[in-house]
Amino acid sequence: xxxxxxxxxYSRFRLKIxxxxxxxxxxxxxxxxxxxxxxxxxSNPRFRKMFSSFTADNVKKIISFELLYPVDDAxxxxxxxxxxxxxxxxxxxxxxxxxxxxxxxxxGGKEEKKLLDNHKYSIQRLESMKTEQKKMIRDYGYMYNSxxxxx
Numbered sequence: 251x252x253x254x255x256x257x258x259x260y261s262r263f264r265l266k267i268x269x270x271x272x273x274x275x276x277x278x279x280x281x282x283x284x285x286x287x288x289x290x291x292x293s294n295p296r297f298r299k300m301f302s303s304f305t306a307d308n309v310k311k312i313i314s315f316e317l318l319y320p321v322d323d324a325x326x327x328x329x330x331x332x333x334x335x336x337x338x339x340x341x342x343x344x345x346x347x348x349x350x351x352x353x354x355x356x357x358g359g360k361e362e363k364k365l366l367d368n369h370k371y372s373i374q375r376l377e378s379m380k381t382e383q384k385k386m387i388r389d390y391g392y393m394y395n396s397x398x399x400x401x
Contacts, residue, residue, distance in 0.1 A: 251315070252314070252315055252316065252326050253312050254315075254330060255311060256284070256285065259313070260284050260288075262332065262335035263284065263287075265335075266339040287338040291338050292313075297337065301318060302317065304316075315330065317330075320394075329386075333386050336386070343375065343379070344376060
């Protein structure tokens with residue numbers, strides 16, 4: 251069974267985003283928000299399908315898991331840390347994009363188009379991150395599965 255501390259995932263997540271508001275936030279609030287993004291990330295059915303066992307302990311702040319088709323503990327740990335940090339970044343960006351997409355029609359007219367133009371790159375980044383996440387899960391399943399293994 252592989253164990254990953256939440257902080258390892260959080261630190262990789264912080265490398266993927268740029269949010270200067272987080273610097274001024276209370277540490278307890280920031281920890282709570284990161285934990286919520288992490289819980290949203292592990293609830294993804296595509297993600298959960300990869301494991302024979304998975305436990306997220308919010309008290310000890312660790313994730314324990316065993317992949318259906320493990321490689322080795324270090325590789326599995328790096329892969330899951332990377333995948334969860336990417337998914338947390340998606341969870342962080344999604345409300346910002348939703349806010350823009352929901353607010354722009356209220357403004358209407360050419361102001362709406364200009365507002366969406368300003369946030370076009372955030373919208374595109376969210377879509378590319380979702381695609382990257384799905385490809386990571388797909389590629390892992392393609393490379394490590396019982397059909398292709400020598401068993």
